[in-house]
Amino acid sequence: MPELPEVETVVRDLNQSGICGCRIKAVTIKWPRTIDGSTPEAFTEAVRGKTIKLVQRRGKYIIIHLCNENRIYIHLRMTGKLQMHPKEFQAGKHDHVVFTLNSGRQLVFNDTRKFGRITMSAEVPPNVAALGPEPLEREFTKAWLQAALSGKSRAIKPLLLDQSFIAGLGNIYVDEALWQARIHPERNSRTITHAEADGLHRAIRTVLKRGIKNSGTTLGNGESNFYSVAGHRGRNADQLKVFRRDGEPCPACGTTIQRLVVGQRGTHICPQCQG
DNA sequence: AGTCTTGTTCGACT
DNA sequence: CAGTCGAACAAGAC
Numbered sequence: 513m514p515e516l517p518e519v520e521t522v523v524r525d526l527n528q529s530g531i532c533g534c535r536i537k538a539v540t541i542k543w544p545r546t547i548d549g550s551t552p553e554a555f556t557e558a559v560r561g562k563t564i565k566l567v568q569r570r571g572k573y574i575i576i577h578l579c580n581e582n583r584i585y586i587h588l589r590m591t592g593k594l595q596m597h598p599k600e601f602q603a604g605k606h607d608h609v610v611f612t613l614n615s616g617r618q619l620v621f622n623d624t625r626k627f628g629r630i631t632m633s634a635e636v637p638p639n640v641a642a643l644g645p646e647p648l649e650r651e652f653t654k655a656w657l658q659a660a661l662s663g664k665s666r667a668i669k670p671l672l673l674d675q676s677f678i679a680g681l682g683n684i685y686v687d688e689a690l691w692q693a694r695i696h697p698e699r700n701s702r703t704i705t706h707a708e709a710d711g712l713h714r715a716i717r718t719v720l721k722r723g724i725k726n727s728g729t730t731l732g733n734g735e736s737n738f739y740s741v742a743g744h745r746g747r748n749a750d751q752l753k754v755f756r757r758d759g760e761p762c763p764a765c766g767t768t769i770q771r772l773v774v775g776q777r778g779t780h781i782c783p784q785c786q787g
Numbered sequence: 788a789g790t791c792t793t794g795t796t797c798g799a800c801t
Numbered sequence: 802c803a804g805t806c807g808a809a810c811a812a813g814a815c
Contacts, residue, residue, distance in 0.1 A: 513792065545811090572793090590792045591813085606813095625812050627793070639795075666805065675794070682793070736792090736814065776807075778791075 513731075514588040515572060516647070516680030517723025518738050518746065522594055523569045525741035529596050535563045535614040536578075543608035546621065548629040555632050558582050559611075571643045571679030585631040585640060586621065591736040592628030595620045595743060606735075624736040643679040647716050652678070658709040661701040668704065669697035670775035672716075681716070684729055684755045687780045689715040691754045696786045697774045723748045731756065754780040 514522070539559055541552045550558070559578065566577040574594070576584040586594070597618040603610060609621040609630060621630060631637055645651045664671055671677055672686045681689070690697050692715035695708055704712070723729060728746030730738045738746055753763050758771035762782035772779050 515793095587794085589794075589811095623812095624814075625792080627811060627813095664804085670806080673794090734814075777793095 513590055513682055513684060514592065514728075514738055515682035515685050515723075516569075516720055517685070517726075517748065518728035518740075519569050519572050519574060519588065519680070520724050521728040521740050521746065522588075523567050523574055525744075526567045526574075526594065526596075529741060531564055531596075531613070531619070532566060533563065534617075536560060536611050537614050538612040540603075540610040540612070541608070542603060542610070543623075543626060545626070546608045546623070546628065546630050547632075549631040549633060549637065555630075558632055559584065570640060570646070571675055572682070573640055581634045582632055583634070585633065585637055587629050588623070589625075589627035589629070591625045592621065592623040593739055594741055595622060595739075596741050639675075642676045644675065644677045646679055647681070647720055652713070652717075654710050654713045657713045658706050661704050661709055665700055665702045667698045667774060668695060668701050669777070669779060671701050673775070673777070678716075680720070683777055683779075684752065685716075685719050685723060687755045688719040688752060691780075691782060691786060692718060694785050697772075697779050697781060722751055726751060754782060756780065 536559055539556045541547060541556065544552045547555045562578040562580050564576055565579055568575050572587060574586040597620060599616050600618060606624045607620050607622050611619040613619065621628065645656065669686055669690065672681050689712065693708065693712040695704065695712060726746055726748035727740060727744065728738055729748040730745040731749055754769050757769050758780055760769055762769055762785060765782065765784050767782050767784035770781055770783050772781065
């Protein structure tokens with residue numbers, strides 16, 4: 513499940529692969545519904561022959577800047593992957609869009625469940641414009657979080673998953689951050705004290721930075737799992753304290769970790785630490 | 788057969 | 802009217 517650290521890993525790997533300066537020689541779209549906001553024909557027309565200037569991340573979006581002011585916005589959703597093949601290859605069942613670069617390499621968008629979307633636009637798309645602050649940038653401060661939490665009145669977990677509140681968090685890192693901050697996922701944001709908000713601020717940054725340092729979280733062995741550009745697994749799964757560890761002892765106090773459902777999402781807590 | 792996954796959209800409710 | 806929240810949806814693996 514690509515969240516901020518996984519998307520950041522992909523963006524870094526793409527930049528490291530030397531993709532900037534490459535020209536997109538051809539685009540093959542095998543599953544047209546992957547392309548959002550324009551027809552596959554218009555997409556191909558706008559992208560073909562253009563040079564890639566820059567790859568960056570905003571929230572869970574990968575943004576590829578082209579030389580003609582157009583940008584390609586890629587959202588991996590649950591099972592989307594970008595992979596770089598050194599030369600032409602036989603596209604597999606879940607390879608939906610193939611970008612052939614002038615070096616002969618092929619950048620492939622692969623997505624088992626077909627939820628991922630690719631948009632091309634010179635304007636910032638509405639849902640990207642609506643994203644909340646980046647938790648690893650300076651704009652995300654303790655003072656902002658304190659004020660923002662007291663300005664809302666919702667369960668803290670669904671609020672943190674709301675991309676217009678804060679960008680980039682998903683189910684894994686929210687559970688991990690709330691455990692570290694010792695806050696129950698159903699606590700109303702308005703009741704969270706300033707001291708708790710400070711702890712949550714630190715926890716969010718800690719779990720995200722750790723995730724990036726470990727090149728993301730790859731949970732199982734299935735092909736629908738997260739793998740970065742070169743096919744590498746993330747090493748962060750071992751660092752998870754509660755996510756999908758129900759039945760195991762809490763690393764802090766030894767109490768058995770519980771699974772519950774909050775806002776229709778599977779949620780993992782230590783009932784002692786987060787009571 | 789049912790569950791699980793993300794984020795958006797829509798409708799209901801306060 | 803604004804904020805909140807649940808249901809539905811897309812698609813396939815397990």
